[in-house]
Amino acid sequence: MLKISRLTDYGLLATVYLARHHGRVVSAREIAAFYHLLEGDEPGNVDRNIAALTPQMKALLTQLSPMSVIDQIRAPIHLLHDRIDSAIPITQAQEFAAALARIHHPYDFASYGIISHVEVRSNLGLTQLLGDGTKLFQAIDSILLVGS
Numbered sequence: 545m546l547k548i549s550r551l552t553d554y555g556l557l558a559t560v561y562l563a564r565h566h567g568r569v570v571s572a573r574e575i576a577a578f579y580h581l582l583e584g585d586e587p588g589n590v591d592r593n594i595a596a597l598t599p600q601m602k603a604l605l606t607q608l609s610p611m612s613v614i615d616q617i618r619a620p621i622h623l624l625h626d627r628i629d630s631a632i633p634i635t636q637a638q639e640f641a642a643a644l645a646r647i648h649h650p651y652d653f654a655s656y657g658i659i660s661h662v663e664v665r666s667n668l669g670l671t672q673l674l675g676d677g678t679k680l681f682q683a684i685d686s687i688l689l690v691g692s
Contacts, residue, residue: 584632621651654679
């Protein structure tokens with residue numbers, strides 16, 4: 545069985561998209577920059593990686609963003625974000641919340657110190673766990689209530 549790395553998968557996506565729609569070959573640097581932006585594993589190099597992309601690749605990233613379909617979303621949005629997320633800056637959630645507010649779309653926004661990207665941190669103090677844990681429980685309860 546052929547094992548393909550995630551970098552190769554993203555490179556293949558970028559290559560196929562650009563070859564199909566723009567008739568050009570993608571450089572190794574462009575593939576790497578595209579990969580790191582999608583993976584979110586180089587938060588300190590976002591500007592450099594974006595600068596390495598062609599306008600076509602930037603357009604592809606824009607198409608992948610929920611911002612590109614924000615006016616088509618009908619469900620309430622719950623934005624839950626780690627305050628110190630190293631993979632996705634909190635400013636991304638704040639910008640999305642501001643866009644939702646501009647179009648008067650219902651949403652909740654909460655930031656937490658008990659979450660590490662998508663997992664609840666371990667070895668938390670009781671005060672932090674009770675404060676953020678209560679907010680997190682309320683958000684999850686609200687989401688499940690809508691889905692039931």
